[in-house]
Amino acid sequence: MKVRSSHLVVAIIAVVGVIVVLALVKPSGEGPGKKTLSTTDEFLSQVNEIRESGRGSTITDGLVPSTEVDLSQHKPLEFSEQPVSMGTIARDRKAEKRITVKNPGGLPIDVMDITTSCNCTLGHFERAAVRSDGRRITTIEAGQQETLVVTVDPKLIHGFHSSKVLTIMTNDPVQANYTLVVSADVDPEFSQDPEFIDFGTVQRGKGAEARMRIVQLTDDPFDITAAQLEPSSSGSGPDAPAKESPIELELVKLPEAEWKSPQRAEWELVVRLLPTAAPGAIDVSAWLVTTAARVRDFGIAIVGSVSTFYEVVPASLGARDVVTPGQKQVAKATVTGIVPITLADATVTGEGLTLEVAPRPDDPKSVDLYINVAPDAAPGLKNETVMFTVTGDNQSVPHAMRAFVSVQGQAPAPPAQ
Structure with a gap:
């Protein structure tokens, strides 16, 4: 087979083209802490390495790789005021304040959303682009700054003081979210x-x-x-x-x-x-x-x-289980003083429950209080108030607490003799 001269020329041109392409995509060199990123895949691979090391974010959408980026020297966004103080604002109209947000790092950062802890305090950037999915995105180019507008509506503040949080969500590979506390005092009525x-x-x-x-x-x-x-x-x-x-x-x-x-x-x-x-x-x-x-x-x-000079444990009297009429000591509380005490005038509201006061012979600083169920107690939940007077330390103090007892059915009849 004869090779025409025209075919040979085409082959030579193709080989030269491949050599040129390979030369263009080959990394130009690396230095300490610096990596040349020639493709988006390489850039995202480095971002993933940062995330796996625990220093990265989970958002990459919108990041545009630079030809040479030193992520070890990446710097977070800087706010001209943080936290933001609105001072005293008028009670009848919204107040605005402009904050400068600077990107001192080597990557462009996209701000994708700003959320708030209260609709009384909102934030938006003066300049934003609308993407195909409807999201408003503000890109802060490396070394540049954008203006954040903070708005506070006093009509949505239920009082005279406000401290709310704006969360600025970005695709920063190191710090995805930034929080901004916004405080304001409203001219009071x-x-x-x-x-x-x-x-x-x-x-x-x-x-x-x-x-x-x-x-x-x-x-x-x-x-x-x-x-x-x-x-x-x-x-x-x-x-x-x-x-x-x-x-x-x-x-x-x-x-x-x-x-x-x-x-x-x-x-x-x-x-x-x-x-x-x-x-x-x-x-x-x-x-x-x-x-x-x-x-x-x-x-x-x-x-x-x-x-007080005493305490009651527990704070209320309650039976854990359903009880029956005539059952004794279904709930217990202990009154303990820092000095010897006595209990008097112990009563319980309603019908079907009675109180039993039991001083401890070996401990004059403690008195036990029991709930008993009367033999004729009607079934149902008893939600009553227990009242008594604690005397000690040269004073008498009235005390009230709740009692909860559920009575079900009647007591079983005793076996026939």
């Missing part, structure tokens, strides 16, 4: 003096009372219509069934003659801690119900602690 109720430490059985002065600060009139232990949004209100609580609230609108400024109404909130409050920490809220446009419910913290 009214003031409280003091800002919250602190009873301090109160001795059990003594009770306590605290007062708060509330003063209108706006020119727009409004009223505070109630003070209750649950927000109005919970469904409770003045006509709701009363719940047992060691706290009592009283709200009084002061006469206009006692207002410090004309047209600025004032109220007094009286908070009472009842003598029957159980020992331990106090951590509840009083809720003011108002007609103000922005603040319909406003929570006021009530804190403190109740101490």
